[in-house]
Amino acid sequence: MELPVMPPVKPMLAKLVSSIPPDMQYEAKWDGFRTIVFRDGPEIELGSRTGKPLTRYFPELVAALAERLPERCVVDGEIVIAREGHLDFDALSERIHPADSRVRMLAERTPATFIAFDLLALGDEALLSSPLHERHEGLTRALADVTPPVHLAPATRDAALALRWFEQYEGAGLDGIVAKPLDARYRQNERVMFKVKHERTADCVVAGYRHHKSGPVVGSLLLGLYDGAGHLQHVGVAAAFSMRRRAELAEELEPLRMASARDHPWASWADESAHESARLPGAPSRWSGRKDLSWVPLRPERVCEVAYDHMENGARFRHTAQFRRWRPDRTAESCTYAQLEEPVRYDLAEILGAPPRT
Incomplete structure (x- = not known):
């Protein structure tokens, strides 16, 4: 694997605030496993927040990402599992199992979904120093026709809409709202973004x-x-x-x-x-x-x-x-x-x- 951004990468983080800040990009806060996907042709690695690979635990996602992501890219996102229209973190936790046979059985019984929300590299270009709005525009173009189980995370710059999402999305098991400064560079393991959670x-x-x-x-x-x-x-x-x-x-x-x-x-x-x-x-x-x-x-x-x-x-x-x-x-x-x-x-x-x- 030879990419302009190589694993391990520690994801950019968010600091907790009490209200939705103005003039930012807003997204739902997903309750799953934060994951950075590295794809170089047939090679795919799923990196966790700690840097340890998650690849072996989600074989169905590896196959889906190989079909749906650009040939060479690094994408930040979240692995989730949904049941009956609601996120199920318990089912997701069960996927981290030492037995390969159980992993593959659960991959069929409770298949996972990948929610993409940031683009760190595309082709031979590293995008860590690009502002968020450029990275997001590139991600939107790259995943314009993506199909499940890979999704492009909903995003808006409308704070009123973000507030409605905050109120509605909890009923689907989501965690709150993340606000991202439009000019923010991707700074690994730093709390550059903001999160608003229900209490x-x-x-x-x-x-x-x-x-x-x-x-x-x-x-x-x-x-x-x-x-x-x-x-x-x-x-x-x-x-x-x-x-x-x-x-x-x-x-x-x-x-x-x-x-x-x-x-x-x-x-x-x-x-x-x-x-x-x-x-x-x-x-x-x-x-x-x-x-x-x-x-x-x-x-x-x-x-x-x-x-x-x-x-x-x-x-x-x-x-x-x-x-x-x-x-x-x-x-x-x-x-x-x-x-x-x-x-x-x-x-x-x-x-x-x-x-x-x-």
């Missing part, structure tokens, strides 16, 4: 915690919500505390500490089969590897308010939640899924089928 709050039961890697202080709080059958389901964690606060939390929660998890609602957490019918902490996965997933059980009595961006399949927080405050006025039993705001469903095909551009 909501929920009252959750604090049912346990994990120790921080530095010692016997709180690393993350284990959060739970009650489902319609009255079962406490593990929905995620709250983390990102200062070291001083981690020590304070360990002291505050000590009166709730249980000698063992035997009488805890998540007592069966160590049984791998129990995870098939309930959401429990410590679910085994290829992401955790040999990581210690043990936790300190607490009597599920204390309630905290957390901020979150969105739910994955309506069952758990997609990302780490942010602790806001204790809620002594709330009972644990009142912390149910019913409190969560559910985005209005929006079909992903409406986004990708006929992308509006201005």
Whole structure:
């Protein structure tokens, strides 16, 4: 492979802001695997955000990209999987598997899609130093007639339309809006762009915690919500505390500490089969590897308010939640899924089928 931009490339990143900034190019924020595609004739490599190749995990995309991309190019985008008109990150995560037979089986069962949104090289020309508006115009020309499972990401310079996308697209599982300065050069691993994400709050039961890697202080709080059958389901964690606060939390929660998890609602957490019918902490996965997933059980009595961006399949927080405050006025039993705001469903095909551009 000989391209003017060679792997590995670390993608350009975005900084979080509270509102959509003016006078930029706006795109949806896709919830998938950020991927840079390198194509030199028959050779294709899919580079991840960390620089490690994803190529072997998406054989169906390699074939599709070979048919649909220009002969020699480097394209920045996102690999996603859609089910029933909605992005499914769990299905995407399952594709990272060591067994080639399972990878190929899943490639047929849950085929992936590639969303292209930036052009880093075309032919013999490197475009990293070109402004965004030129790179995007080149990408639009190069992919003018592209067909699924490869898509050109919808883009606009209309801030009002971007706001509508922000409000609508969440119902299809998208993460928010990315705003890109029109004159921005492609700067690897730098936060040049801006992202606006949804944030909501929920009252959750604090049912346990994990120790921080530095010692016997709180690393993350284990959060739970009650489902319609009255079962406490593990929905995620709250983390990102200062070291001083981690020590304070360990002291505050000590009166709730249980000698063992035997009488805890998540007592069966160590049984791998129990995870098939309930959401429990410590679910085994290829992401955790040999990581210690043990936790300190607490009597599920204390309630905290957390901020979150969105739910994955309506069952758990997609990302780490942010602790806001204790809620002594709330009972644990009142912390149910019913409190969560559910985005209005929006079909992903409406986004990708006929992308509006201005």
